Amino acid sequence: MPNPMPSSGHNHSICVSQALETAEKRCRERGLRFTALRRQVLRLVWDSHKPVGAYDILDSLKQDGKKAAPPTVYRALDFLIDADLVHRLDSLNAFVGCPDPSSSHQGQFLICRGCRTVAELDDAKINSLVQDVAADLGFSAEQQMLEIQGLCRACREAGV
16 A cells, blocks of 8 residues: 655654654564664654655764664665665665665655655555566566655645
8 A cells, every 4th residue: 555645734753753663573573683773763764754864864974863873774774675664776875764664675765856755655566466477477576576756746836
């Protein structure tokens, strides 16, 4: 089911709280250590529905008084990606939280080039189409990440 673009009245603190609760539960069930740093990095990724870069995360950690270096942030992000809690958007070299880490899935992302908000789709028909076309070409697709850039409704209506 698609994760729609958030509306202007969206209470984002609920998204952050749910993401952190889900992460704690998922890590506990899988026997993974959800350290304080990993938790803080996940919270920073979820601070908005906009993608965030690793160096932005590093800057936020330093502002919070944490001593962190780029490798530390990248290790935390790698852990969160491996735990299906975060996605990396290659075209933006940035990260977004996964709204449904309960099932491993291939992602399609709608990225607004105006406000940089991201919505994640998990459409089985798109996954299947890519797999079928790849197979027809003799290609074995192992992982899909589809990033679609355009304008969200709010930015279109604002004339961005």
